[in-house]
Amino acid sequence: MSLSDSRPGTLCTMAPPSGPLSPLKKLQSWGKPNQAKKITPTETERCIESLIAVFQKYAGREITNSRNTLSKTEFLAFMNAELPSFTQNQEPGVLDRMMKKLDLNSDGQLTFDEFLNLIGGLAEACHASFTRAQPVKKI
Numbered sequence: 058m059s060l061s062d063s064r065p066g067t068l069c070t071m072a073p074p075s076g077p078l079s080p081l082k083k084l085q086s087w088g089k090p091n092q093a094k095k096i097t098p099t100e101t102e103r104c105i106e107s108l109i110a111v112f113q114k115y116a117g118r119e120i121t122n123s124r125n126t127l128s129k130t131e132f133l134a135f136m137n138a139e140l141p142s143f144t145q146n147q148e149p150g151v152l153d154r155m156m157k158k159l160d161l162n163s164d165g166q167l168t169f170d171e172f173l174n175l176i177g178g179l180a181e182a183c184h185a186s187f188t189r190a191q192p193v194k195k196i
């Protein structure tokens with residue numbers, strides 16, 4: 058898997074989700090109902106919210122499938138729309154093999170936990186690529 062041609066920072070620059078489905082906002086405002094509007098989410102919190110929101114967006118596409126898991130069709134839609142710089146450079150069958158590898162219990166569905174393994178693997182590959190690209194400073 059190579060992400061060397063992917064754009065740095067794109068994984069965490071999506072707009073944060075809004076509306077009543079923001080669990081971090083609920084968490085932040087827990088016990089502080091009057092201060093909820095004053096709290097600004099951190100970058101890390103926005104990234105977590107974005108991951109949850111994008112998972113829910115694609116998991117909820119097929120009305121015949123669970124809203125809490127990604128079917129293979131939903132997974133392919135996610136990969137092609139959200140990670141085009143990765144998917145466009147892959148050989149045929151790579152996404153099918155990725156789905157099988159990520160689907161740890163082989164039920165044909167990706168739970169959020171299984172989905173996070175994909176995100177973790179991509180983040181790890183991006184991090185390795187970025188650290189290789191940075192010259193070592195000698196003092």
Ligand SMILES: [Ca+2]
Nearest residue numbers: 160162164166
């Ligand atoms: Ca599964």
